[in-house]
Amino acid sequence: MVHVSATPVLALRGVSKRFGAVQALTDVELEVHAGEVVALVGDNGAGKSTLVKTIAGVHPIDEGVIEWEGKAVQVNKPNDAQNLGIATVYQDLALCDNIDVVGNLFLGREIRRRGVLDEVEMERRSRELLDTLSIRIPSVRIPIASLSGGQRQVVAIARSMLGEPKLVILDEPTAALGVEQTAQVLDLVERLRERGHAVILISHNMADVKAVADKVAVLRLGRNNGVFEVRSTSQEEIISAITGATDNAVTRRAARTNGEIKK
């Protein structure tokens, strides 16, 4: 099994976030260790995206503490998060269709030699990176437009790996993918773990979560609703935590048909 560090790479302690009258997050706790995949699950509006954005520096937190490798840190801007070693891959991958794979991987951080783009070095490093992640794409010199959805997703993830981040956040990486492509992305997530990265995986898909995650952190209405070890937890338990075991569509329906609640 992969070595899991004692001090978490990232720890959230009592994090809260408000948007106007909406309390999006309330006292949320979360720990991620190196070499660990934590799945962040929850229903729509549970606060998953908000939580990720607070970590990525898009929304500064209102209350609570973000700890990075045991030390409290301020994450107020996306740059702060990047400098700490947090890489985020959002759902819309933000790749340029007209530029080739190498160009996209190095977009905004091109390698230069005497002021000129060093295409040779960039291509060599791209191949190296894609090889270590066992990513197969037809050629690193074709435009992104030629790639399938799954291939684009792995390119976007590979791009986040260029800065050697300690923590990688993947926002619904398999949402729009087919069976085979999903498997490719999940393979890649496992490889990230093997290489000692901490991974936060947002997903709606329980099968994916069961397949790659070590822990599942459930959010419900902006609050923690349990952290589960994936191996020792059944899918039903996780789902009941997501929906709220005692109050969900199923129980409400049962109650309604008994005539106790009028709509």
Added chain:
Amino acid sequence: MSIDKTSTPPEGQTVENPEAAAGAATAVDPRLLVREQGFAGYITEFKRKIKAGDLGSLPVVIGLVIIWIIFQSLNSNFLTAGNLSDISVAMVGTGMIAIGIVFVLLLGEIDLSVGSVSGVAGATFAVLNITNGMNEVLALVLAVLTGTAAGAIHGFVFARIGVPAFAVTLAGLLFWQGFMLQILGDNGTINLNDGIVTKLTSYYFSDVAAAYGLAVVAVAAYFLTGFLGNRRREAAGIPSRPLSDLVLRTVLLAVVSFAVAIVYNQYKGLPLAVVLFLAVLVLTDFVLRRTAYGRKVFALGGSVEASRRAGINVELVRISVFAIAGTFAAIGGLFVASKIAAANQGAGTGEFLMNVIAAAVIGGTSLFGGRGRTWNALLGVLVIVSIQYGLALEGIAAPVQYMITGGVLLATVIIDAVTRKTQKTAGRA
């Protein structure tokens, strides 16, 4: 899955990825089309590109050949050294401005003000140098900087305030035209003295060695850059173009350059204007394809959001691109003024703007952004000016010229839209 089904090699020549074979561990997806080693592979790759709608400059080169054949059959004076040399000098003014337009089109934007700005540059130079007796070089630099400033203002209003480029530059078109008329004053036309600016289009390197020498240098430089690049790629262990491919391209370039050199030497020699135009083309092509700045321009043409997240200063790049367009408009304006040895009220007005934009688009720069090269400006402007000169030789009046140029432009944008569609279905756009 979006790997293009239609272009799956029909003859079953699906090829193993050489690197993957070396790596051996992972099986290669059989649907992946990987280029064969050697020259044969290059041909299959080329065929596939054509099928996928990646036509590049092929349509415009074919179009140019057809245009030349038609005019030559109508009038045997068309393909004479004198006429070809005149065409190539006349095209430089329009071509310089079209280079700036290529930059703007790469962003997926448009600049309608370049015609007026070019007129302002010519007028500024004339007023400063002739009317006020300012030093010629200083006047020339100030005229060019006027263009840069005008472009930067357009860029600022577009990028910072968020007004669509179309509207900003339309306002610019009117404003700068008025500005030009204002500074030209009552006489309307200022004739230029014999000096640097008039020399721009009237100076020829009459020594035969100049044209041949330039051809030799160009061919040698092309081959050496390609060869050294390949060597570096091989040393780094990444695939390189086959040597036969490089040799073929070099031979092609050599044939064209020496043919052009022979033509020039039959007339007055190598025109200075053409040398400057080629130098600017090489420089701008280098900036766009080999520097981080050029990469940013292409990235903005592909996806603004992706560029912003990659840390690109979107506003700055946009402003700078419009400033570049303004600068080249001014440079082009000086060439236009040089050609007629005067700054007059008609400079940069009428169909001139449309010719400039048409040149960039006909050359193969996409109106949708993110696709194109500055060399496209050369091809496009050759087509436009060839049509103008061909029709003038035939004594055909301006109305017909406009209609024909309009038709060519329409054909080009249709090709652009259609290839883009094909490229989408082929997954290459």
